[in-house]
Structure formats: structure tokens, C-alpha cells
Amino acid sequence: MDTGLKNRIAVITGAADGIGRSTALAFAREGAHLGLLDINAAGLESLAAEARELGVSVHAAQADLSTAEGVSRGMQAVQSSFGNRLDVLVNNVGAGAIRTFDDLTDAAWDATLGLNFMSYVRAIRCALPILREHGGVIINNASDLARQPEPVPIDYSVSKAAVLSLTKALARAEGPRIRVNAVAPGPTWTPFWTKPGGFAETMGRYHKMEPRAAVEHEMKLRQLPLQRLGTPDEVANVIVFLASDLASFVTSAVWGVDGGSIRSMI
Template sequence: MDTGLKGKVVIITGAANGIGRATALGFAKEGADLGLLDIDEKGLAEVAAVAGRHGVTVHSASADLSEAAGVSGGMDELLKGFGNRVDVLVNNVGSGAIRSFDDVDDAAWDATLSLNFMSYVRATRKALPILRANGGVIVNNASDLARQPEPVPVDYSVSKAAILALTKALARAEAPKIRVNAVAPGPIWSPFWEKPGGFAETMGKYHKMEPQAAVEHELKLRQLPLQRLGTPDEVANVILFLASDLASFVTSSVWGVDGGSIRSII
């Protein structure tokens, strides 16, 4: 099936690894040109090199997306590289750690919301004038924890719930020219989990287990029907679908890529 993505300009935040990297390479295979934004300059260079093998144009910008100036400057650099054009914005950047409510002080709340939520707001502000003029798509990366919060991590869950509210509001406000949807991944094995200080390590500290044992324990607690962690490619496949012409009648939706973790019928 023809996705209609060939020749589109796609900007992806948090593109250097994990779901962002898989999404970038998926779009490149479909012939889309890429604007990649991340703080990890080395990771960006590696993704750009691999994506470029598909014959597409790739621009990348290294920036701290937890700060307003970083998002603004990075988006400006990418938009300038494409002659002030964007067809698809994928808001993907995020971070989190397993910690209880009592362990999240004001500074930690601010840090989580600034990166996980306000980066989406700020990147969208930059893209919207162009998308309003020409039409396009926004896909936001949320989480199953936005719809079904667990005791931890509370700040991460709240930031992802805010993304769903933003998605729904923008979908109604910007229709019919702009479609806005969200993916809600469940546990996905990526650098987000395995990096020092990531979900696996902090989950181990929380459950007082080795990281791998803690992850297995968490999966049992969540009772995932598919009984495994997902992969970045499995999330990227859904992001590509939502951005494509195949999803032309899909907006204001939340697509779970969660191994069946969400039990609600709505």
C-alpha cells in the first residue's frame, strides 16, 4: 500500500535513539526527508548517516529540548534547512525514572514536565503556522501510563496524560487541515529503559531487585497479555501509519502499542 510519505518533510524530536531512531529510519525507508532533533549529537550523526543511505535529505540539530531556547533554536535550524517547510511533526522526546510521589520534589516535577510535555508544546508552536497554511500531521508519543497510571512513576504518568489532553484539544482546534493523534506505548525495551538511571535501573532500586529481575517483576504486575517488552520498531510502525495517507480519516485518536496492558474498553 502507498503511504504517501515519499517526499514529505518530517521533523522528529528525540530522534537519536530508541523509538525516535526507529521512527526516523522508518520514514527514511518510505522516502521522507528528515529533520532530526536531540541533545545527543553523536547519536544524531549515526541516525542521519543510516537514514541518508535511503537517498533522502536529512538535517539534524543538537539542542537541549528541556529548555525553551533549545526547542526554539533547534526547530528554527531545521525549518530553515527545509525552506520553512514541514509536513509531519513527531513529538517524541522524553525521559523518566521510577520513583514514588514522596521522592519527586518541585525541581523534579519541573524537569519532567519541561522535557516530556513543554517540549511538545514548544515544538508544536513552531510548526503550526506552516501546518495551518499547507496541511499536515502531528503525532505525539505518550504512554499507556497516561491512561492507566501505576503507583510509579507518578511524574512521568502525569506528563504523558497532559500529552493526551493536548492531542485531543489540538485535533479539534486544528481540523480539518491538520490531523493530530497520539501513540501510547507500553513497556518498550530501548535506551530509555537500559541507560544508566533509566527505567530498568531505577525500577531495580524501587523494587530492591537487580534491574532485569525488577523488569520481569513489573511485567507480571501489569499482566501484559503478550508477556514481553515491545520494540521501538513496533511503535514506529504505528507512528508511520498515523502520519500516512492510510490514516487520512484518523484524528484525535490514541493508539495503544502496549502488549494489551490497557484493560478499559474506551
Template sequence: MESGLSGKKVIITGAANGIGRATALAFAKEGAIVGLLDIDAKGLDEVAGRVRQHDGAAITAEADLSTANGVDGGMSELLEALDGHVDILVNNVGAGAVRSFDDVDDDAWQSTLSLNFMSYVRAIRKALPILRENGGVIINNASDLARQPEPVPVDYSVSKAAILALTKALARAEAPKIRVNAVAPGPIWSPFWDKPGGFAETMGKYHKMEPHAAVEHEMKLRQLPLQRLGTPEEVANVVVFLASDLASYVTSSVWGVDGGSVRSIV
């Protein structure tokens, strides 16, 4: 089946590693032109190099997406390089740590919301005038924890729930020219988990276990039907589908890529 993505211009935030990296490579395989935005310049260069090895087109912009100036400057740089045009915006950047409610002070709340939620708001704000004129797609990366929160990490879960509300509101406000959907990954083994200070390390501290053992323990607690963590590529496949012509009648939806972690029927 034809995806209709060849020649489309795609901007991906948090594109240097993990789900963002896999998403960039997946779009490039479909013939899309990818604009990559991240604070990790080395990671961006590696992803762009991989894209170009396969005769794809990639441009990069380094920016701190936890700040208003960073999002504005990074998006402006990419849009200028894309001749002022974008067809698809993938909001993917995010971070989190496993900690209880008592351990999240005001500064930590602000930090989580600034990166995980406000970066989406700010990136959408930059892209909307173009998408309103020409039509297009917005895809927001949320989490299974947005729909089924666990005791930890509470600030991360709240930021992801806000993304779902934003997705639903924009889908109604911007139809029929713009489709807006969300993916809600479950546990995905990526640098988000295994980097220093990431989910695995902080989960180990929370459960008082070695990180790998703590992850296995957490998956047992969640009774994950597929009994494993997912891969970034498995999420990227769904993102590309939602952006494509194959999903032309899909908007205001939340697509779980979670190994069956969410038990609700709605």
C-alpha cells in the same frame, strides 16, 4: 498500499535513539525527508548516516529540548534547512525515572514536565503556522501510563496524561487541515529503559532487585498479555501509519502500542 509519504518533510524530536531513531529510519524508508532533533549529537550523526546509507535525506540539529530556547533554536534550525516547510511533526522526546510520589520534589516535577510536556507545546507552537497554511499531521508520543497510571512513576504518568489532553484539544481546534493523534506505547525495550539511570535501573532500586529481574517482576505485576517488552520498530510502524494517507480519516485518536497493557474499553 501507498503511504503518500515520499518527499514529505518530517521533524522528529528525541530522534537520536530508541523510538525516535526507529521512527526516523521508518520514515526514510518511505521516501520522506527527515529532520532530526536531539541533545545527543553523536546519536544524531549515527541515525543520519544510516538514513543516507539507504539513499534517504536527513538533516540534524542539536538542542536541549528541556528549555524554551533549546526547542526554539533547534526547530528554527531544522525549518530553515527544510526551506521553511514541514508536513509532519513527531513529538517523541522524553525521559523518566521510577520513583514514588514522596521522592518527587518540585524541581523533579518541573524537570519532567519541561521535557516531556512543554517541549511538545513549544515544538507545536513553532510548526503550527506552517501546518495551518499547508495542512499536515502532528503525532505525539504518550504512554500507556497516561491512560492507566501505576503507583510509579507518578510524574512521568502525569506528563503523559497532559499529552493526551493536548492531543485531543488540538485535534478539535486545528481540524480539518491538521490531523493530530497520539501513540501510547507500553514497555518498550530501548535506551529509555536500559541506559544508566533509566527505567530498568531505577525500577531495580524501587523493587530492590537486579534491573533485569525488576523489569520482569514489573511486567508480571502489570499482567501484560503479550508477556514481553515491545521494540522501537513496533511503535515506529504505527507512527508512520498515522502520518500517512492510509490514516487520512484518523484524528483525535490514541493508538496503544502496549502489548495489551491497557484494560479499559475506552
């Protein structure tokens, strides 16, 4: 089926690794041109080279998306590179660690919300003037933990719940010109989990196990029907669908890509 994404401009935050990287390459395979933002300059360079081999234009900007200035500069850089054209914004950047409520200081809360939520707010603020004029799509990467929180990581869950609220409110505020949806991935085996200090390592400390064993233990506790972690490509496929003409009547939706972790009817 034709997605209608050929020659459209897709901007992706947190693009260098994991779901962001897979999403960028999935858009490139559909013929979309890419604006890529991440703090990881080497990862961006590698991704840009791979995407260009697929025949699309790519503009990448290194940016610290945890700050207002970083988001603003990064978005302005990629938007201006495409002559202030923009069709799709994918807010994907995020970070988290396994910490109990008692472990979390005000500074830790501010850091989590600053990157996982306020970066979305700031990127959308930069994109809206263009999207309002020409129409387009916003897709926010949330989490199954936004809808079904676990004891840890509580700050991450709260930040992602805020993303869902933002998604729903913007879909009502910006329709019919702009469609706004969210994906809510379950546990997905990416550098977000595997990097030093990431979910796997900190989950190991929480459960007093080796990181991989701790992750497997956590999946058993969550009773996932598919009994495994997801892959970045599996999330990227849904993001590309939501951005495409195939989803032209889909807005204000939260699409779970979670292996069946959400048990509620709604």
C-alpha cells in the same frame, strides 16, 4: 500499500535513540526527508548517516529540548534547512525514572513536565504556522501510563496524561487542515529503560532487585497479555501509519502499542 510519504518532510524530536531512531528510519524507508532533533550529537550523526544511505535528505540539529530556547533554535534550524517546509511533526523526546510521590521535589516535577510535555507544546508552537498554511500531521508519543497509571512513576504518568489532553484539544482546534494523534506505547525495551539512571535501574532500586529481574517482575504485575516488552520498530510502524495517507480519516485518536496493557473498553 502506498503511504504517500515520499518526499514529505518529517521532523522528529528525541530522534537519536530508541523509538525516535526507529521512527526516523521507518520514515526514510518510505522516502520522507528528515529533520532530527536531539541533545545527543553523536547519536544524531550516526542516525543521519544511516538515513542518507536510504536516499533521503537529512538535517539534524543538536538541541536541549528541555528548554524553550533549545526547542526554538532546534526547530528553526531544521525548518529553515528545508525552506520552511514541514509535513509531519513527531514529538517523541522524553525521560523518566522510577520515583515515589514522596521522592519528588518541585524541581523534579518541573524537569519532567518541562521535557515530556512543554517540549511538545513548544515544538508545536514552532510548527503550526507552516502546518496551518499547507496542512499536515502532528503525532505525540504518550504512554499507556497516561491512561492507566501505576504507583510509579507518577510524574511521568501525569506528564503523559497532559500529552493526551493536548492531543485531543489540538485535534479539535486545528482540524480539518491538521490531523493530531497520539501513540501510547507500553513498556518498550529502549535506552530510555536501559541507560544508567533509566527505568530499569531505578525500577531495580524500587523493587530491590537487579534491573532486568525488576523489569520482568513489573511486567508480571501488569499482566501483559503478550508477556514481553515491545520493540522500538513496533511503535515506529504505528507512528508512520498515523502520519500517512492511509490514516487520512484518523484524528484525535490514541493508538495503544502496549502489548494489551490497557484493560478498559475505552
